[in-house]
Amino acid sequence: MEIDRAIRDCSDRRLQTKYQNATYVIQRAFSLYDFQQVAFSFNGGKDSTVLLHLLRAGYFLYKEEMGSFNGNMDSVLKCPIRTIYFETSSAFPEINSFTYETAASYDLQLDIIRLDFKSGLETLLKEKTTKAIFLGTRIGDPNAIGQEQFSPSSTGWPPFMRVNPILDWSYRDVWAFILTCKVPYCSLYDRGYTSIGSIYDTEPNALLCIPHQSGDKENFKPAYCLSDGRLERAGRAKKLASKNENIPIMSNGLKNTNPHQSCSFSASIIAVGDEILFGSVEEKIGATLCKKLNAIGWRVSHITVVGNDIDLIADELEHRKCKDDLIFLFGALGPLHSDVSLAGVAKAFGVRLAPDEEFEEYLRHIMGNHSTGNRNEMALLPEGITELLHHDKLVVPLIKCCNVMLLSATNTDELEQQWDCLLQLCSSPLVQMGPFISKQLSTKLYDVEIAAVLSKLCLDFPDIHIGCHRQSRAGPLIINFVGKDHERIELASHILSQKFDFGAFSELSSG
Numbered sequence: 001m002e003i004d005r006a007i008r009d010c011s012d013r014r015l016q017t018k019y020q021n022a023t024y025v026i027q028r029a030f031s032l033y034d035f036q037q038v039a040f041s042f043n044g045g046k047d048s049t050v051l052l053h054l055l056r057a058g059y060f061l062y063k064e065e066m067g068s069f070n071g072n073m074d075s076v077l078k079c080p081i082r083t084i085y086f087e088t089s090s091a092f093p094e095i096n097s098f099t100y101e102t103a104a105s106y107d108l109q110l111d112i113i114r115l116d117f118k119s120g121l122e123t124l125l126k127e128k129t130t131k132a133i134f135l136g137t138r139i140g141d142p143n144a145i146g147q148e149q150f151s152p153s154s155t156g157w158p159p160f161m162r163v164n165p166i167l168d169w170s171y172r173d174v175w176a177f178i179l180t181c182k183v184p185y186c187s188l189y190d191r192g193y194t195s196i197g198s199i200y201d202t203e204p205n206a207l208l209c210i211p212h213q214s215g216d217k218e219n220f221k222p223a224y225c226l227s228d229g230r231l232e233r234a235g236r237a238k239k240l241a242s243k244n245e246n247i248p249i250m251s252n253g254l255k256n257t258n259p260h261q262s263c264s265f266s267a268s269i270i271a272v273g274d275e276i277l278f279g280s281v282e283e284k285i286g287a288t289l290c291k292k293l294n295a296i297g298w299r300v301s302h303i304t305v306v307g308n309d310i311d312l313i314a315d316e317l318e319h320r321k322c323k324d325d326l327i328f329l330f331g332a333l334g335p336l337h338s339d340v341s342l343a344g345v346a347k348a349f350g351v352r353l354a355p356d357e358e359f360e361e362y363l364r365h366i367m368g369n370h371s372t373g374n375r376n377e378m379a380l381l382p383e384g385i386t387e388l389l390h391h392d393k394l395v396v397p398l399i400k401c402c403n404v405m406l407l408s409a410t411n412t413d414e415l416e417q418q419w420d421c422l423l424q425l426c427s428s429p430l431v432q433m434g435p436f437i438s439k440q441l442s443t444k445l446y447d448v449e450i451a452a453v454l455s456k457l458c459l460d461f462p463d464i465h466i467g468c469h470r471q472s473r474a475g476p477l478i479i480n481f482v483g484k485d486h487e488r489i490e491l492a493s494h495i496l497s498q499k500f501d502f503g504a505f506s507e508l509s510s511g
């Protein structure tokens with residue numbers, strides 16, 4: 001069978017593994033369901049084109065395993081699977097013609113449905129028993145979140161099993177398969193289209209545009225030239241999330257929910273580590289982070305230490321994720337049994353951990369052959385919410401999941417480096433504002449002598465944080481004024497000093 005042979009003969013180990021896994025899923029589906037009770041959802045797109053040929057190969061391998069050749073090779077080389085195409089008037093004519101021609105060439109039993117997906121499937125299921133439907137959904141597709149290779153249809157949809165044999169395939173895997181097997185594909189992909197929706201929302205991908213001489217028509221490179229698969233949908237118009245339509249999104253992706261707080265950002269810090277809780281490791285990164293955040297005008301609202309426990313991390317994040325603009329989380333990142341931070345993040349956001357090819361590539365670079373198996377466990381990242389932040393000075397990019405910033409720093413020197421990189425990134429989540437400044441006064445007055453004056457001062461200066469602490473019970477009381485306005489801090493400390501005898505307070509040098 002030509003597909004199986006092409007993959008076996010190629011030298012691409014990764015593609016061979018993906019092929020084996022996908023055809024395994026397909027063969028299992030053919031064992032589980034009657035052939036007439038499964039359907040293939042085909043729309044002429046690149047993903048469903050890959051799936052078509054995997055189905056042909058999977059069907060062949062399944063028949064071969066069952067020993068059903070009967071001397072008639074032709075019967076096993078064809079996979080006359082029931083095929084459904086949801087046709088709309090907004091489909092590209094090239095997609096329509098490719099779908100029809102392909103269905104005819106491979107003897108697919110094509111059913112054209114001119115209804116929306118849900119109503120169409122309801123009608124289909126009433127007319128023909130359909131237990132499972134093969135789809136070309138891949139991780140990274142907006143509708144892939146939470147899906148597995150076998151995923152029952154969602155609540156509210158007619159009941160059937162969604163079978164997603166290429167769920168873990170990347171954009172690069174798809175093109176590696178198409179080019180290795182030399183199978184025909186829709187001509188739009190040779191004209192710079194990288195993912196195809198309707199004629200109203202799809203354009204060639206601008207990243208493939210070839211600069212043209214004035215007067216010439218714009219030309220585009222073929223889809224397989226796109227090097228960063230995460231940008232395959234760059235030619236698709238974005239659908240606005242209606243829920244958040246009224247919330248301004250700032251250039252760094254942070255939501256500015258309160259117009260009166262446009263100049264105030266808050267962060268919280270979560271340290272993960274049983275060692276810190278057992279007292280065997282002293283946690284210093286949190287304190288350094290507080291100083292750094294204050295220096296760029298951010299307020300730190302909360303700092304916690306949690307043990308290496310997925311549920312505890314998820315609970316903590318669930319509390320903080322809506323309260324703060326950014327949450328810094330460090331500790332428990334890696335491949336060990338105790339490295340559960342990413343799983344905690346995934347749980348807090350209700351997504352699963354999925355292999356991230358780009359991250360895997362970075363890890364492979366630094367670890368060489370030291371990782372085992374086909375799958376690098378460290379490259380599993382929360383699906384659909386992860387952004388990798390690159391910087392030339394970092395061997396591995398920083399990981400950001402929604403508003404959670406994961407830091408791999410294990411000491412304050414490493415933190416310094418990651419922090420500097422984070423600030424320099426043009427997509428930095430850290431908006432830099434006027435720093436917090438502070439003034440410290442020391443006094444030997446009794447607490448009861450100054451308590452009332454301090455309370456009144458707090459009411460008169462709501463913009464200044466006035467805190468008190470001592471370094472020893474018998475030592476002086478230290479009063480700390482923190483705010484962003486130097487003059488207001490001076491005024492508040494002056495008013496306090498004036499209420500008592502001259503010399504009752506002395507200023508401590510900051511730092």
Ligand SMILES: Cc1cc2nc3c(=O)[nH]c(=O)nc-3n(C[C@H](O)[C@H](O)[C@H](O)COP(=O)(O)O)c2cc1C
Binds near residue numbers: 133154157197
């Ligand atoms: C055969 C088939 C089954 C589907 N099943 C579901 C489902 O169970 N739940 C769901 O939310 N969407 C389902 N969808 C809709 C898809 O998730 C998605 O909206 C569709 O592929 C369109 O993607 P697009 O919006 O990127 O064009 C299904 C679509 C097809 C074609």
Ligand SMILES: Nc1ncnc2c1ncn2[C@@H]1O[C@H](COP(=O)(O)OP(=O)(O)OP(=O)(O)O)[C@@H](O)[C@H]1O
Binds near residue numbers: 048049085134138197
């Ligand atoms: N109109 C449709 N008719 C039948 N199946 C569809 C239709 N639209 C989507 N699908 C199913 O959903 C899968 C995912 O769609 P998606 O648009 O992400 O991929 P594609 O169309 O194959 O490739 P591309 O991303 O290049 O458009 C398809 O592979 C197909 O199985």
Ligand SMILES: [Mg+2]
Binds near residue numbers: 043045195196197
């Ligand atoms: Mg498509």
